[in-house]
Amino acid sequence: MSAAERGLSYKEAGVDIDAATRAMRGIAEMVRSTTTPDTLSGPGSFGGLYRVPRGVSNPVLVASTDGVGTKLKVAFLTGRHDTVGEDLVNHCVNDILAQGAQPLFFLDYIGMGRLEPGTVESLVEGIARGCRTNGCALLGGETAEMPDFYAPGEYDLAGTIVGVVEEGAVIDGSAIREGDAIIALASSGLHTNGYSLARRVVFDRMGLSLEDPFPEEDGSVADVLLRPHRSYLAALSPLIAQGRVHGLAHITGGGITDNVPRVLPDGLDARLDRTSWEVPPLFRVLAREGGVDDAEMFRAFNMGVGMMAFVAASDAERVVHELTAADERAWIAGGVVAGDRRVLYS
Amino acid sequence: MSAAERGLSYKEAGVDIDAATRAMRGIAEMVRSTTTPDTLSGPGSFGGLYRVPRGVSNPVLVASTDGVGTKLKVAFLTGRHDTVGEDLVNHCVNDILAQGAQPLFFLDYIGMGRLEPGTVESLVEGIARGCRTNGCALLGGETAEMPDFYAPGEYDLAGTIVGVVEEGAVIDGSAIREGDAIIALASSGLHTNGYSLARRVVFDRMGLSLEDPFPEEDGSVADVLLRPHRSYLAALSPLIAQGRVHGLAHITGGGITDNVPRVLPDGLDARLDRTSWEVPPLFRVLAREGGVDDAEMFRAFNMGVGMMAFVAASDAERVVHELTAADERAWIAGGVVAGDRRVLYS
Numbered sequence: 204m205s206a207a208e209r210g211l212s213y214k215e216a217g218v219d220i221d222a223a224t225r226a227m228r229g230i231a232e233m234v235r236s237t238t239t240p241d242t243l244s245g246p247g248s249f250g251g252l253y254r255v256p257r258g259v260s261n262p263v264l265v266a267s268t269d270g271v272g273t274k275l276k277v278a279f280l281t282g283r284h285d286t287v288g289e290d291l292v293n294h295c296v297n298d299i300l301a302q303g304a305q306p307l308f309f310l311d312y313i314g315m316g317r318l319e320p321g322t323v324e325s326l327v328e329g330i331a332r333g334c335r336t337n338g339c340a341l342l343g344g345e346t347a348e349m350p351d352f353y354a355p356g357e358y359d360l361a362g363t364i365v366g367v368v369e370e371g372a373v374i375d376g377s378a379i380r381e382g383d384a385i386i387a388l389a390s391s392g393l394h395t396n397g398y399s400l401a402r403r404v405v406f407d408r409m410g411l412s413l414e415d416p417f418p419e420e421d422g423s424v425a426d427v428l429l430r431p432h433r434s435y436l437a438a439l440s441p442l443i444a445q446g447r448v449h450g451l452a453h454i455t456g457g458g459i460t461d462n463v464p465r466v467l468p469d470g471l472d473a474r475l476d477r478t479s480w481e482v483p484p485l486f487r488v489l490a491r492e493g494g495v496d497d498a499e500m501f502r503a504f505n506m507g508v509g510m511m512a513f514v515a516a517s518d519a520e521r522v523v524h525e526l527t528a529a530d531e532r533a534w535i536a537g538g539v540v541a542g543d544r545r546v547l548y549s
Numbered sequence: 550m551s552a553a554e555r556g557l558s559y560k561e562a563g564v565d566i567d568a569a570t571r572a573m574r575g576i577a578e579m580v581r582s583t584t585t586p587d588t589l590s591g592p593g594s595f596g597g598l599y600r601v602p603r604g605v606s607n608p609v610l611v612a613s614t615d616g617v618g619t620k621l622k623v624a625f626l627t628g629r630h631d632t633v634g635e636d637l638v639n640h641c642v643n644d645i646l647a648q649g650a651q652p653l654f655f656l657d658y659i660g661m662g663r664l665e666p667g668t669v670e671s672l673v674e675g676i677a678r679g680c681r682t683n684g685c686a687l688l689g690g691e692t693a694e695m696p697d698f699y700a701p702g703e704y705d706l707a708g709t710i711v712g713v714v715e716e717g718a719v720i721d722g723s724a725i726r727e728g729d730a731i732i733a734l735a736s737s738g739l740h741t742n743g744y745s746l747a748r749r750v751v752f753d754r755m756g757l758s759l760e761d762p763f764p765e766e767d768g769s770v771a772d773v774l775l776r777p778h779r780s781y782l783a784a785l786s787p788l789i790a791q792g793r794v795h796g797l798a799h800i801t802g803g804g805i806t807d808n809v810p811r812v813l814p815d816g817l818d819a820r821l822d823r824t825s826w827e828v829p830p831l832f833r834v835l836a837r838e839g840g841v842d843d844a845e846m847f848r849a850f851n852m853g854v855g856m857m858a859f860v861a862a863s864d865a866e867r868v869v870h871e872l873t874a875a876d877e878r879a880w881i882a883g884g885v886v887a888g889d890r891r892v893l894y895s
Contacts, residue, residue, distance in 0.1 A: 209840065210839065210840030210841055210842060211746060211749055211750060211754070211839040211840060211841050212746075212841065212842075212845050213743070213745070213746045213845060213848065213849040215749075216745040216746035216748075216749045217745045218745045218746065218849075220802070220803060220807070220848060223802075243609060243719075244721075247811065248648065248721065248811070249613065249644045249645070249647040249648055249797075249799055249811065250611040250612055250613040250644050250645040250647065250648045250650060250710075250712070251611065251612050251613070252609050252610070252611055252648065252719060253609065253610045253611075253612065254607075254608075254609050254610075254716065255601055255608040255609070255610060261600075262600075262601040263589060263598050263599065263600050263601070264598070264599045264600075264601060264610070264653075264654075264711065265596040265597065265598055265599075266596055266597050266599065266654065266656055266688055266689055266709075266711065267595065267596040267597070267656070267689055268656040268657065268658050268689055268690055268691045268709060269691050270658060270660060270691055270693040270695075272693055272695065273695055273696065273697075273698070275695075275698075276697070298595045298596050299595070299596040301595040301596065302594065302595055302596045302598065304596060307610075308610075308612065310612055310613070310614040310709055311614065312614050312616060312658060312707040312709075314616060314660070314705045314707070342612055343612055343613055343614055344614055345614045345615050345616055345707065347616040347618055347707075348745075349616075349618065349619055349621075349705070350619065350745050351619075351622070352619070352621075352699070352703070352705060353698070357698070359660045359695070359698060359705055361658040361660070361691065361693075361707060363612075363614060363656055363658075363709035364596075365610065365612065365711055366596070370600065373589075373598060375590075375594065397559070399559070399562040399563045399564045399694075399696050400557060400558075400559045400562035400564065402562075403557055403561075403562045404557060408557070451595075453595055456566070456569075457566060461566070465593065465594070465595070493556065493557040494555065494556030494557060495556055495557050495558065496556060496558075499558050499559060502559065502566060503559040503564075
């Protein structure tokens with residue numbers, strides 16, 4: 204009997220259900236390590252079950268889906284797959300924190316050409332670590348084997364977070380007033396944005412390889428490019444609980460320029476003093492070596508700022524002090540003035 | 550100045566933020582069409598806001614993430630991108646319905662090599678239609694432009710649903726008793742499973758093209774392969790609300806063979822009478838032309854059954870009658886016997 208005449212199996216068509224089952228077994232323990240008192244299901248149920256926390260009288264759920272973007276290419280190149288999961292969780296945590304929400308649970312999606320149990324385990328290891336750090340349960344997920352979709356060794360990774368906030372405590376920027384101070388919280392690096400451009404500059408223009416030291420930075424190219432996205436949950440939560448935060452802008456795709464206006468009420472501008480912080484060497488090197496102009500830099504990258512918090516001017520110094528005590532690098536970066544929902548750099 | 554010396558922009562690196570903004574504008578109206586009374590945010594906020602419905606005294610959230618799998622390849626081949634979104638929503642709705650939950654909201658993830666606003670609009674059109682049909686809000690999502698990840702014209706699509714169920718009304722199979730009847734609800738086709746194998750058989754073995762009539766079926770190859778995943782929400786909800794459903798198995802990846810045991814309590818088997826239904830021509834053709842053996846067929850495909858409901862034997866006839874009145878094709882397919890969490894086919 205020729206190969207063409209033989210009967211087909213699902214495995215020969217590129218889908219190995221048994222490998223999927225084995226991979227699931229390997230990650231079950233990591234999933235369990237994220238269990239919280241309100242988690243009502245274990246791995247393997249059709250849907251994950253989570254009790255709405257009792258302490259919230261008018262609970263509003265806040266949800267966000269995100270991907271890691273082309274930072275994944277750096278994971279492929281280095282073979283380090285255990286940090287991008289943490290990037291993803293922290294990114295999602297910050298997105299719902301921007302509306303005042305505390306995370307409840309997270310679900311991941313991994314798309315792969317051929318299921319590689321070791322890689323899946325590393326990815327889930329990072330996700331589970333991110334979940335534990337942020338006190339959020341890894342409630343479910345999907346690992347899809349998609350023959351011919353992804354190059355060998357490559358994958359896509361996305362995730363969804365759900366959090367909760369008291370209805371009266373939702374932060375949406377409407378509390379921002381003329382005269383408010385804008386506090387910047389330092390990023391740890393590129394976080395998860397601008398990697399398509401950064402890789403072009405670092406690998407194509409500068410001709411660096413992964414183990415080269417990154418110019419003017421402390422660490423190799425791989426280290427600098429893989430630095431995990433920072434979570435601001437622990438540092439900002441006390442201030443949010445005290446009602447002292449009028450608005451929060453998570454600086455992601457679109458940079459400061461596009462993200463700050465998302466929370467500005469009509470009739471107000473954000474005036475930022477660029478001399479209030481030194482843009483980290485990483486970004487200065489990318490601008491110089493890529494010949495990327497300033498306006499483009501402030502839309503493609505976070506420029507050293509991972510989150511911007513709007514607070515009363517009279518509270519600003521104290522907020523900076525408390526954020527610093529909570530291990531964040533924070534400073535007054537500007538203020539709110541009359542205008543038209545733009546960012547003015549001075 | 551040579552091209553190599555010119556400054557780089559984000560767009561030249563493959564990421565077009567303005568195209569993303571335009572695509573967002575096109576889909577905002579579709580997103581708004583899914584708004585429910587408890588939806589508290591519009592498109593564009595960092596996280597989507599959804600009020601926990603007031604009528605539930607001890608609310609448990611049920612969440613599930615899924616992808617469309619390689620059914621997407623059929624969408625690529627046909628250029629029809631407006632149905633796979635509905636597949637995805639219905640798949641997710643059924644997953645949480647299997648635990649007794651009513652859907653609240655949905656978030657999508659689209660990964661693409663280069664952002665194609667027309668394709669994104671078609672995808673979201675299908676997602677929004679699925680959301681409206683199931684009474685669930687499209688609360689957020691992420692469309693990621695990932696240069697070098699996906700072939701031109703291709704993408705990956707995943708989604709996350711969150712629903713709610715009263716804590717005392719969670720369905721987890723623990724109510725299944727020896728002697729219960731197993732009701733099968735007909736699928737509409739392959740739903741979203743087994744496409745890697747089906748495509749091998751249909752295109753490689755049978756040499757069919759998209760516009761050929763599908764043998765023994767009513768419609769072209771494209772029509773038959775793209776038939777949307779069926780949602781059982783409307784038909785099953787009244788029975789669930791009346792507490793008449795002891796367990797539900799959504800027949801997805803792994804087929805009847807792997808999904809039914811997920812809800813069986815220890816000490817019980819599901820005995821299925823294969824003469825109780827005629828496997829639809831689609832599956833018979835795939836088995837015959839692919840030389841796929843029977844055990845493999847029942848793990849790779851749903852074999853004509855989209856959902857299995859466990860009910861009291863005394864209630865079975867009435868359940869079938871009510872499901873039929875709700876436009877489902879349903880029948881008694883077997884019963885629960887003492888055993889070891891296996892499926893026995895007879």
